[in-house]
Amino acid sequence: MEIIIFIAVVAIFIFLNKDYNSQEFNHIKIDSKQDLQGKLEDHEAGLLIALMAKVAKADGQVCELEAELLKHTFTDISMVFNDHENIREQLKSIYAKEKETFENTIEICNKYYKLTKNSYEKRVKVMQYLLNLAFIDGDFSNTERMIIEDISDAIKIKRHDLDVMINEFMQYHESRKNNETLNIKKAYEILEVSEDIDDKELKKQYRKLVKQNHPDIVTGKGADEATIKQATIKLQEINEAYEVIKKQRGI
16 A cells, blocks of 8 residues: 655655645545555655654754654654554654664665655655754754765755755845844744743743644645745744743743
8 A cells, every 4th residue: 555644844745646636635634544564664754754863963952843843743654554653653763763873874865765766856855854954943064964965965866956955945044144133022922922921831832833833734734835935934933032032031
């Protein structure tokens, strides 16, 4: 049985079925699920999670927004399978294992390329997803660049296409840095809370807004590309506002 894995970040769709129609997909509601055949580590789902682990840990840390993104990704992928709770735990285990070393990165890439060699567009979308992970904290370190380039080369992405993607992310984040630093009043407005909110409720509100503006969930509701892009930008603003407040509060 074929499998459809759905992940949307920066208007990204990963197609595992050439006849797939995104309008027919409803977030976490799948008409036809399947049993896992073989090892999850060798399945496209497991390989994708492994690549995510390499990129997410390339700079040695995982920010809170990145952790939220990963959590939703584990859930969305696992829901394709009948035994989704067990699959989700296996995906988390794969992530935990693969983030510890970069030595097998090319081996994982080769396995992934073998499964997707007839879909260049899919591999480009995967690179966009991985780049979003790399840039999600607003920085793109030398280590992250090296890992991204290694993965891109191994899954045979044209260097020009990769450079275009990297430049788009860099331009966006550079424009953010050039803007006036977000003031504390504006930060509270973005999180839709008053300045006297306690730390516990502040974090609760932050997580609520992250879920509301998560591109994956927005796309699952049938949003168009423009709406998904707006949600991604909003997510960055929410993260920046939360960081400003945390720094101001010393938490």
